[in-house]
Amino acid sequence: MRVMKFGGTSVGNAEAIDQTARILTEAYRSGEPVVAVVSAMSGVTNQLLASAAAAASGQGDASSELRQFLLDRHLAVVAELVHDLGRRAQVTVTLEEIASRCARLVESVHILGDLSPRAQDWIVSFGERMSSVLVASVLQDRGIPAVAVESDQVIITDDAFGNASPLLEQTRARAQERLGPLLAERKLPIVTGYFGATTSGSVTTLGRGGSDFSASILGYALDADEVWIWTDVDGVMTADPRLVPEARTLPSISFAEATELAYFGAKVIHPRTMQPAAERGIPIWIKNTFRPEHPGTRIGPDTTQDGSVVKAITAIPGVSVITVEGSGFLSVADVTARVFDTVGETGVNVYMIFQASSQHSLGFVVRQADTAKVLAALEQEFELDLLKGRVMRIWEDPNLAVVAVVGAGMRGTPGVAGRVFQTLGQNRINIVAIAQGSSELNISFVIAEHEVTRAVPAIHAAFGLGNAREA
Known part of the structure; x- marks a missing residue:
């Protein structure tokens, strides 16, 4: 059994939905059970x-304008792709x-003048609700017994609105109860991505890009043989081709490598997608909807042993370093605990952490858009310490980027970090901060944002990533 997820560009307009329907029709007629997961139309x-x-x-007038927008987008596809007049009506x-x-x-949000996280999750789920109905109707028009299924009836989550986590065993029971009979009847379920529901039935979303996560959750729940993520690129690449034109598609990477790349900015897959599939050893394929003949990238338990030390390079622009500097009167351990308790309460994601005990300072990296929130929270937490001089200052270094060099081959291979930083030095690129995980899968560093366009191509070339094997 195969779970196949189609992203927003794969259902973005009539031409894209026609191609998606062709792929699903071929998969269904192959005889293997298929479950589809669909995102909202791009922009919805x-x-x-x-x-x-x-x-x-x-x-x-926000509600009436939204209703018209939704109908204009979806009914335009119905008019073009659903030919049976009864089904169209x-x-x-x-x-x-x-x-x-x-x-x-x-x-109701307008009347109340309040948009709670719960209400927002419910509202944004309607893009996928309409998309699943649309894709199912196009397939039905082609003789495929497709059935639209809303995922708040299938995926059970906690109540972290906006970024919920699945309750996998409860989801497993619900998915087999709801989808099992459809598959037994040779139906093709078209499941909404991106959202689920709490045990009490409140709609929750899995975070932006969460339809990938939905597919992996369903793969886990249904004991799928494979999960295929259909998108608008050929697979996971050695670098962003907009920065490195000679970047190539990787035939295979490990779950761990894919997780590192996704976390550090690679947009081809949602960072949390790997976890449910990895638990059951279910391979994930990244495929191009518009070039289905391309083999794509396989993400699995093991990496490809192709002789390469580094697999790929990715970057997160638009970040800031926030530094908390003590005077020596507070213990570093105390400052560290209080800093991350405070940052944790803001809900802001931290990409890197670095500490210099001798200087009594602690630095970490967050999105630049989040810095005002983090600084305000830290200044409130350390208000008395700042007044008494026990904390000297808390400040932001903006307009930076994190670059991550990823590859399982780095583990136990001497000289990789030296080669990375020698390359940066030769190109006169200054490093603001450095971090390496204990897994040795990733070397990360912070540089000025404007230097990304030089740093990524230089490291890509230094490790010969444009070739099939390391140069």
Whole structure:
């Protein structure tokens, strides 16, 4: 059995949905059971979020404008791809009902003047709800017994609205109960990605890009043989091709390598996707919807032993280093505990940490967009210490980027870090901070954001990543 997920660009318009339907039709007719997971049409989730925020701020026509936007996008595809007039009328009614439900929710936000995380999760789920109905109807028009399934009936999560985590064993029981009979009847479930529900039924989302995660969760729950992530690129690449034109697609990487790359900015897959699949050893394939003949990248338990030390280089621009500097009157351990308790309460993600005990300072990296929130929280926590001079200052170094060099071959291989930093030195690129994980899968460093366009190509060339094997 195979779970196949299609991202926003794969269902972005009539042409893309036609191609997605071709892929699913071929997979279904091969005889192997298939479950599809679909994202919202590209741009729809952003519009849902914007309309909800506008309604909360007092815009009275936000709900009606959103309803029309949703119908215009989805009914244009129905008109082009659903040819049976009876089915076209039926799916039009269904889409109108879903859009109206969404509009009523947005109107309630306007009336209350408040957009809670719970309400926001419910509203943004409507992009996938409409997409699954749309894709199912196109397949039905081609003679495939597709069934739209809403994932709040299948995926059970905790109540962390906006970034929920699945309750895997409860999801396993629910998925087999809901999807098992459909598969036994040779139906093709078209499941909504991105969201699930708490045990009490409140809709939760899995974080932006969470449809990848949804597919992996369902792969775990259904004991799938493989999970295929269909997107608009050929697979995981050695670097961003916009920075490195000679970057190539990697035929295979490990779950651990893929997790590192996703965490440090590679947008081809959601960072949490690997965990459920890895628990059961289910391979994940990254494939291009628009070039299905390309073999793509296989993500599995083991890395490919192709002689390469470094597999790929990725970067996160738009970050800042925040430093907390003590005077020596506070213990470093005390400062560290208080800093990360405080940062944890803000919910902000920390990419790197570095500490110099002799200087009584602690630094860490966050998104630049989050720095104001973090600085305010730290200044409040250390207000008395700052007044008494026990903490000298808390400051931000902005306009930086994290670059990560990733590869399982680095483990136990001497000289990799030296080669990385020698390359940076030869290109006169200054390093702000350095970190290496104990797994030896990743060397990360912080540089000025404008230097990324020089640093990534230089390291890519130094390790011969444009070739099939290391130079």
